[in-house]
Amino acid sequence: MSEGAEVGLGEDVVVADGLQKTFNRGVAGREVHVLRGVDLRVRKGDVLVVIGPSGSGKSTLLRCLNFIAPPDEGSVTFLGRRLTGEVPRRRPAERLRYERELRYFRTHIGMVFQHFNLFPHMTAAENVALAPTRALGLSKNEARERSHEELARVGMSDKVSAYPSQLSGGQKQRVAIARALAMRPQLMLFDEATSALDPELIGGILEEMKRLAESGMTMIVVTHEMGFAREVGDRVVFMDEGRVVEEGGARELIENPQNERTQAFLRAILN
Amino acid sequence: MTSLLAYDFVWGPVLDRWDLFLLGAWLDVWVTAISFLLACAIGIGVALLRISGARVLRGFAFGYVQFLRGVPLLVFLYWVYFGIALVIGINFSPIQAGIVALTLTGSAYTAEIFRGGLQALDAGQAEASRSLGLGRIDTYRHVLLPQMFRIVVPPLGNTLIGLLKGATLLSIIAVHDMVQVANDLNINFFTPFEAFTAVALILIVLVAALSAGLSFLERVLRLP
Amino acid sequence: MTLAYVFRWELVPESAGLLLHGLGVTLQLSALSFVLSLGLGLVVALCRIAPFRPLRALAYAYTQIFRALSLYVYVLFLYFGIAAVFGIDLGRFAAGVVALTLLNSAYMAEVYRAALGSVDHGQREAALALGLTHTRSFTSVILPQGIRVAVPGLVNQLVDIVKDSSIVAVIGVFDLMGATIQLVNTERAPFEFYTVTALTYVVLILLVSAAAALLERRLGRHLTGGSAGPGPLERMRRFRLRGEVPA
Numbered sequence: 001m002s003e004g005a006e007v008g009l010g011e012d013v014v015v016a017d018g019l020q021k022t023f024n025r026g027v028a029g030r031e032v033h034v035l036r037g038v039d040l041r042v043r044k045g046d047v048l049v050v051i052g053p054s055g056s057g058k059s060t061l062l063r064c065l066n067f068i069a070p071p072d073e074g075s076v077t078f079l080g081r082r083l084t085g086e087v088p089r090r091r092p093a094e095r096l097r098y099e100r101e102l103r104y105f106r107t108h109i110g111m112v113f114q115h116f117n118l119f120p121h122m123t124a125a126e127n128v129a130l131a132p133t134r135a136l137g138l139s140k141n142e143a144r145e146r147s148h149e150e151l152a153r154v155g156m157s158d159k160v161s162a163y164p165s166q167l168s169g170g171q172k173q174r175v176a177i178a179r180a181l182a183m184r185p186q187l188m189l190f191d192e193a194t195s196a197l198d199p200e201l202i203g204g205i206l207e208e209m210k211r212l213a214e215s216g217m218t219m220i221v222v223t224h225e226m227g228f229a230r231e232v233g234d235r236v237v238f239m240d241e242g243r244v245v246e247e248g249g250a251r252e253l254i255e256n257p258q259n260e261r262t263q264a265f266l267r268a269i270l271n
Numbered sequence: 272m273t274s275l276l277a278y279d280f281v282w283g284p285v286l287d288r289w290d291l292f293l294l295g296a297w298l299d300v301w302v303t304a305i306s307f308l309l310a311c312a313i314g315i316g317v318a319l320l321r322i323s324g325a326r327v328l329r330g331f332a333f334g335y336v337q338f339l340r341g342v343p344l345l346v347f348l349y350w351v352y353f354g355i356a357l358v359i360g361i362n363f364s365p366i367q368a369g370i371v372a373l374t375l376t377g378s379a380y381t382a383e384i385f386r387g388g389l390q391a392l393d394a395g396q397a398e399a400s401r402s403l404g405l406g407r408i409d410t411y412r413h414v415l416l417p418q419m420f421r422i423v424v425p426p427l428g429n430t431l432i433g434l435l436k437g438a439t440l441l442s443i444i445a446v447h448d449m450v451q452v453a454n455d456l457n458i459n460f461f462t463p464f465e466a467f468t469a470v471a472l473i474l475i476v477l478v479a480a481l482s483a484g485l486s487f488l489e490r491v492l493r494l495p
Numbered sequence: 496m497t498l499a500y501v502f503r504w505e506l507v508p509e510s511a512g513l514l515l516h517g518l519g520v521t522l523q524l525s526a527l528s529f530v531l532s533l534g535l536g537l538v539v540a541l542c543r544i545a546p547f548r549p550l551r552a553l554a555y556a557y558t559q560i561f562r563a564l565s566l567y568v569y570v571l572f573l574y575f576g577i578a579a580v581f582g583i584d585l586g587r588f589a590a591g592v593v594a595l596t597l598l599n600s601a602y603m604a605e606v607y608r609a610a611l612g613s614v615d616h617g618q619r620e621a622a623l624a625l626g627l628t629h630t631r632s633f634t635s636v637i638l639p640q641g642i643r644v645a646v647p648g649l650v651n652q653l654v655d656i657v658k659d660s661s662i663v664a665v666i667g668v669f670d671l672m673g674a675t676i677q678l679v680n681t682e683r684a685p686f687e688f689y690t691v692t693a694l695t696y697v698v699l700i701l702l703v704s705a706a707a708a709l710l711e712r713r714l715g716r717h718l719t720g721g722s723a724g725p726g727p728l729e730r731m732r733r734f735r736l737r738g739e740v741p742a
Contacts, residue, residue: 068401107404117399121417130413131403176399183403278580341697343661346672350693353679354686358500436565443567443665450568463575471564471572478563 007044007079013187013218016040018074019064021057034060035071036242042187042220047213049229049250050222052239053265058222059114061239062189065220066109067102078105079186107135110180114192116172118164118179124151125160128179136183150178154208170201177208188212190221226270230254238262284460285469288452295449296473299438302366302448306373306438307431313374314381321386332382339379344437348372352444369441373434380430388423389415421492428485432478439474449473503684507691510678517674518695524588524670525657528595532656533649535596536603543608554604561601566659570594574666591663591670599656603649610645611637647711654703658696671695 007013021035034057042048050058063069065076070085077083083101088094119127128147132138138146151160154174164172173193180188190209194202206225210232213219223229229236233250238259246259257263285292320332339347352368355361363371392415400410442450453466460466507514542554561569574590585593614637622632664672675692679685 063398066402068398103404103406106402109402111399111402113395113399115395117393117395119396119399119414119418121421131405134409134413135404135406179403278582337701338697341658341700342693343658343672343696345661345664346675346689346693346696349676349685350689354689358686360500432563436568439565440567440662450571453571457575461579463571463579464577467568467572467576470568474565474568475560475563479559 007186009044011044012041012077013044013079014040014042014065015077016061016065016074017077019061019071019076020073021060021064021069021071034242035064037074038239038242038244040237042218044218045216046234047219047221047232049233049236050220050239051224051226051229051236051265056239057242058239059191062111062191062220062222065189066106066111079108081105103135107183108185109187109189110183110185111189112173112176112180112191112193114195116164116169116176116196118172118176120164123161123163124156124167124175127164127175128182131179132182146182147178150182151175153181154178168201169197170204173197173205174208186218188217188219190219190223192222192224194223194225224269226254226266238265240265278464280465281460281462282465284456284462285465288456291452292449292469292473295447295452296477298446298448299435299441300477302370302373302441303431303435303438306370306377307434309370309374310377310381310430310434311427313378315385317378317382318385318389321382322389336379336382339376340383342376344372344376344440345443347376348440348444365441365444365446368444369438369446373437376437377430377434380433381427384423384426384430385419387426388419391422392418424488424492425485428481428488432481435477435481436474439470500686502687504687506682506684507687510682510688513674513678514671514691517669517671520588520668520673521657521660521670524591524595524660524663524668525653527592528599528660529653529656531592531596532599532603532652535600537607539600539604540607540611543604544611558601558604561598562605564598566594566598566662567665569598570662570666587663587666587668590666591660591668594663595656595659598659599652602652602655606648606652607641607645610648611641613644614640643714646714647707650707650710651704653707654700657699657703661696
């Protein structure tokens with residue numbers, strides 16, 4: 001079981017401070033400054049929705065939080081543990097401690113991707129059971145039980161032995177959600193989870209996400225679905241060009257944006 | 272006017288020695304097999320070096336591949352058997368020299384195949400795996416390598432066939448394979464057409480068998 | 496460890512003349528075979544997709560047989576076998592050209608076939624819908640596009656041709672390898688000469704590959720009409736089928 005620090009309601013689950021990230025787009029040597037100083041704070045049980053035009057850095061922001069794309073500058077504090085993007089290369093002891101912290105972050109933060117990223121050579125059940133076995137140390141039987149449990153929770157009991165190639169987009173995303181939840185995370189990150197789905201399948205996934213939010217999960221959701229943002233979100237953040245332009249309560253910001261750019265964006269997207 | 276009558280087809284000598292031909296062919300086959308396995312082993316190592324973080328290792332691996340892919344097998348064979356052997360004082364037997372040459376040139380190809388296989392993998396797979404908390408070793412072992420092995424099978428199969436064809440060159444340094452049998456026959460009995468036709472036929476059959484086996488393997492692995 | 500071998504590198508520049516002559520022969524041989532197999536390969540490819548069963552079968556057999564043979568076996572077969580049967584003295588250089596051409600045409604045929612097959616099917620439909628005949632739609636619409644796609648694969652064959660050309664040395668052609676062997680026999684400095692020759696081939700191959708890559712980039716720019724390039728799944732598929740190493 002995870003040695004999670006229990007965070008009380010109203011306390012910070014994750015705080016990001018001054019995140020900066022630059023990507024080197026290889027060939028032409030062009031550098032893209034994707035994040036230009038982003039701060040973030042999410043409390044337990046909150047659903048934070050991140051909106052903004054493409055290229056504004058929303059996906060990168062999520063990836064900084066669980067360090068699969070570590071920030072160049074700034075820090076992330078998760079359940080009281082603070083980590084920066086600087087990897088201590090010199091001293092092996094510090095390096096080991098850093099790696100341990102990283103693993104703590106990743107095993108307690110779940111992520112759902114736009115393109116599902118299921119492992120194609122494994123069945124749905126195997127996909128869900130892999131990380132609990134290898135990263136949490138569960139026995140094969142325990143992992144299998146948990147896997148079936150989580151798949152049942154997302155309504156995929158009858159597809160436990162199916163391979164991803166045999167599943168529809170919506171089904172794949174459900175399995176992906178089950179896979180992330182099987183780690184019993186304290187925080188769930190959703191990176192445009194419905195953007196790659198056929199329109200008629202989007203609703204189903206949004207329903208799952210809503211149920212998850214109602215069960216008290218702390219979530220950060222990057223999405224274009226304004227209906228979801230208004231209904232399920234607690235707070236909304238509008239990002240543009242690597243910065244947070246405006247932030248506020250979900251309903252207030254969407255219905256009554258103060259900033260010009262926010263207004264322009266919402267106008268375009270809600271039409 | 273040239274006519275077929277200028278040549279009498281005499282199949283006797285060839286047919287009489289069918290067992291020698293098969294033995295020679297068998298030699299080609301197992302030399303190929305050994306070289307292939309060694310080439311794969313080296314290739315995986317070089318491929319990992321190619322995508323490693325250290326620039327020196329990457330450069331070395333790059334140079335290794337470029338050199339060995341640019342040298343024709345014949346040249347490399349001579350270089351190993353007649354050149355390097357003298358310099359470092361090792362007395363290679365023809366078969367050993369042949370295996371060394373085949374292995375090294377083959378490893379340049381397998382290295383590129385394995386590297387390509389790793390890089391062809393969807394970046395999202397590694398992302399998902401890491402985001403679940405799996406360490407680098409586990410990610411490779413359970414997510415990346417299994418997928419990679421499925422993709423590299425066809426190009427590796429082609430490399431194997433290429434090595435078999437390369438093995439037929441070894442008769443030049445007096446390895447007693449089926450081509451050498453044909454050469455001997457030709458020298459003694461003046462039956463070049465029959466002898467080399469026999470070799471060509473055996474080669475065609477071997478390659479066809481390998482190709483069929485490869486197709487079967489691809490089907491079994493359920494490649495998308 | 497003291498080596499029992501005395502390096503005599505000075506022999507190489509002294510023999511530069513002969514080596515360069517051999518290099519020239521190699522280049523001629525390769526260029527000639529390349530051009531000829533380009534044409535022959537196209538013919539075979541067209542036969543492969545011709546609406547005429549026996550022709551298709553013949554072309555299929557052609558490609559299967561020639562892709563299975565090694566150049567060495569084929570050179571021996573041609574130079575000793577066929578020449579004896581027909582009583583012709585082919586001449587070494589010619590035998591080399593014929594062997595290289597026939598063998599590589601089979602690979603080129605496959606490149607052409609794959610390229611032609613990869614042209615979007617909608618192109619054909621559009622051409623026919625406009626009223627073009629089947630033949631016309633092929634020659635004016637499909638073929639030109641197919642050939643453009645085929646170019647990188649075809650030019651890559653040149654690399655194989657240059658490497659394979661070294662084999663003709665075994666029947667006595669005075670190409671780069673042939674010259675090297677002769678020099679080794681007379682001067683007895685095998686390591687020096689074979690090393691230099693190996694490096695020469697490597698450089699030659701690198702030049703050809705670089706030219707091929709440049710060509711591919713130049714041509715490819717206009718081919719992918721605005722698409723974002725192959726996605727990860729497509730890259731995997733291509734790698735599997737053609738061993739194309741993704742960039």
